[in-house]
Amino acid sequence: MKKIVIAGGTGFLGQSLRAFFEQKGYQVVILSRTPLSDQANVKYHEWDGKHLWNWTGTLEDAEALINLTGKSVDCRYNAANKKLIYDSRLDATKVLGLAIGKCVKPPKVWINAASATIYRHAVDKQMDEITGELGTGFSVDVCRKWEETFQEQLVPETRKVVLRIAIVLGKNGGALQPLKKLVQFGLGGKQGPGTQFFSWIHEADFVQIVDRVIQDPSLCGHYNVAAPQPVTNADLMKSLRNTLHIPIGIPMPGWLLKLGALMINTETELILKSRNVIPAKLSEAGYKFKFATLKDALNDLLCAKQ
Numbered sequence: 313m314k315k316i317v318i319a320g321g322t323g324f325l326g327q328s329l330r331a332f333f334e335q336k337g338y339q340v341v342i343l344s345r346t347p348l349s350d351q352a353n354v355k356y357h358e359w360d361g362k363h364l365w366n367w368t369g370t371l372e373d374a375e376a377l378i379n380l381t382g383k384s385v386d387c388r389y390n391a392a393n394k395k396l397i398y399d400s401r402l403d404a405t406k407v408l409g410l411a412i413g414k415c416v417k418p419p420k421v422w423i424n425a426a427s428a429t430i431y432r433h434a435v436d437k438q439m440d441e442i443t444g445e446l447g448t449g450f451s452v453d454v455c456r457k458w459e460e461t462f463q464e465q466l467v468p469e470t471r472k473v474v475l476r477i478a479i480v481l482g483k484n485g486g487a488l489q490p491l492k493k494l495v496q497f498g499l500g501g502k503q504g505p506g507t508q509f510f511s512w513i514h515e516a517d518f519v520q521i522v523d524r525v526i527q528d529p530s531l532c533g534h535y536n537v538a539a540p541q542p543v544t545n546a547d548l549m550k551s552l553r554n555t556l557h558i559p560i561g562i563p564m565p566g567w568l569l570k571l572g573a574l575m576i577n578t579e580t581e582l583i584l585k586s587r588n589v590i591p592a593k594l595s596e597a598g599y600k601f602k603f604a605t606l607k608d609a610l611n612d613l614l615c616a617k618q
């Protein structure tokens with residue numbers, strides 16, 4: 313039985329991948345800080361995302377290692393949270409590199425999560441992997457150091473791929489559920505100027521892309537994992553209102569968003585940054601998106617029978 317190891321696999325994206333690969337007949341091994349009971353084809357191994365111990369043996373002869381570890385960025389960016397956001401990503405990446413170095417038969421491919429937020433705030437042009445311009449500030453610095461740490465890991469027998477993931481829209485987690493609630497409360501107007509772009513991807517495409525990366529040895533380096541048509545925030549909110557049949561959406565000016573973010577312990581950057589990212593390398597590799605338009609993605613996620 314082929315084996316896939318997912319570090320940080322208990323979260324939103326990890327559970328989407330677990331379900332997909334379990335159904336495909338793989339054995340899935342999840343590295344988690346919490347001791348969890350094994351299920352049929354899913355095994356859990358405890359680790360701390362920092363130190364080597366006997367979990368390293370789980371990487372032996374794996375088809376793929378997928379690293380999704382990282383403290384959620386949906387929090388206030390105070391000093392303590394900033395440190396956790398950096399450390400959880402950089403430490404896990406380093407220790408996985410060390411663990412691969414100890415394998416007799418190292419994983420064939422190592423896919424490390426990264427973020428499309430590495431690019432600058434862009435309303436004027438779309439950011440692809442070749443001509444896209446990297447930004448500045450805390451979140452971009454996290455992304456840069458995360459990717460640099462990954463590049464520094466010397467694992468000559470393992471193919472390395474970085475996925476710069478846009479905001480994943482899914483049924484069981486991520487950004488879509490809070491947005492849905494906001495719209496249902498009648499607060500689904502444009503947020504801030506509404507001209508900022510929203511790069512997104514349906515979770516079904518996310519898992520298909522991970523699968524494609526595993527199967528296709530010609531893919532290496534970094535890839536933007538975003539649907540080909542980013543939309544403005546005003547269009548996003550309008551599509552949500554239309555899909556949910558909510559005729560009214562009160563707009564949220566920047567000052568109100570700041571107050572709201574403070575009250576719910578998050579940051580307005582997650583809403584106000586213009587993420588205008590396109591998947592040039594995936595398109596060049598011939599990847600066909602199952603959900604290329606936001607309308608189709610929202611219809612599937614919010615209207616289709618479960």
Ligand SMILES: NC(=O)c1ccc[n+]([C@@H]2O[C@H](COP(=O)([O-])OP(=O)(O)OC[C@H]3O[C@@H](n4cnc5c(N)ncnc54)[C@H](OP(=O)(O)O)[C@@H]3O)[C@@H](O)[C@H]2O)c1
Pocket residue numbers: 320321322323324325326343344345346360361380381382383384385396400404425426427428476477478479480481486487
């Ligand atoms: N979801 C998105 O839209 C999106 C977009 C771009 C990038 N990403 C990146 O993709 C990765 C996975 O995203 P996700 O949405 O699945 O995140 P998630 O639901 O928050 O899951 C991340 C996992 O990381 C582990 N973790 C959390 N804090 C940690 C810490 N301090 N030290 C070590 N491990 C820790 C947790 O596993 P245990 O508690 O079991 O150890 C958790 O299940 C993240 O790195 C995220 O930044 C996500």
